[in-house]
Amino acid sequence: MSEQTVSIGGLYVHPVKSCARIALQRARVTETGLEWDRQWMVFDDGGEFVSQREEPRLALVRPTLRASDLVLRAPGMLALHLALDAVEGDATVRVWNDTVRAGDMGDLAAQWFSDFLGRPVRLARFDPEVQRLSDSQWTGGARALTAFADAFALLVVSTASLTELNRRLGLRGAAPVGSDRFRPNLVLDGLGTHEEDWIHRIEFETPDGAVVLRLVKPCSRCSIPDVDPERGQLDHAVSAELAAYRADPRVNGQVTFGMNAIVEQGDECWLHTGASGRATVRFD
Secondary structure, X not given: OEEEEEEEEEEEEOOEOOOOOEEOOEEEEEOOEEXXXXXXXXXXXXXXXXOOOOOHHHHHOEEEEOOOEEEEXXXXXXXXXXXXXXXXXXXXXXXXXXXXXXXXXXXXXXXXXXXXXOXXXXXXXXXXXXXXXXXXXXXXXXXXXXXXXXXXXXXXXXXXXXXXXHHHHHHOOOOOOOHHHOOOOEEXXXXXXXXXXXXEEEEEEEOOEEEEEEEEEEEEOOOHXXXXXXXXXXXXXXXXXHXXXXXXXXXXXXXXXXEEEEEEEOOOOEEEOOOEEEEEEXXX
16 A cells, blocks of 8 residues: 545535536535535436436536525526425435435425426435445445435545546547536545545545545446536537446446545544545555
8 A cells, every 4th residue: 555645626516416516615524425415306206316317407407505595596497495404395215226214395396396307306305314324345344324425425536537538538539528527526636547546545634633535436437427517418428438448347347437435534524625635545
């Protein structure tokens, strides 16, 4: 193993699963990841979550966090205001293999998303009393929590990996893409290309104490990186390029980009852009 210094080049939350992100200068760490990340989720009449995989236009829903509410805006829609501390009913929703109790955000929110997507859907809020566990096969048996993220508390990518992808896209005559295609929480500077694949832990010292993140699983990629976040439409260039060089034997040859991470230490501590951390790297 070796240690090296990294820094936070970008810090992001996605309050509504599969909708646009918010770039932050500082964010509070919680057991389930960064505060407000993936706390709301669109679901269908069967309780199944709805994402950009089937509804790319969700990328056009842009959130703003204020002191007491979340404001959602989308093309052709009036702004939707959602209280941060209230729900209007109960719901049972499914995220992949997990069925969990949640709060229902009410008929106004349901109508807003239904009108925008052109199909009946509703909006759920994650219940803080629910403990949704990440897959212990990857956490080494550690009890790690997440909210409405696919499987783990955080997603980490590096600036160098994105630069390499854009270099390859350029050789094909394709336009460069931003990190928002991959929906990370942390974008790290100071690493080599895809060196995040081999990070074991990152420790950040903060005035509130140490934040320790453990990178546990390569992030397998579906169609979402092909969604242009400015147009809410598929373009397929990213998946085609990743397939040429990112088949990962650790996940049976699936295409990967970035690493899923869990919070080992640092609940209620704050991270900020530019913060330096010590990354333990292992090449095995």
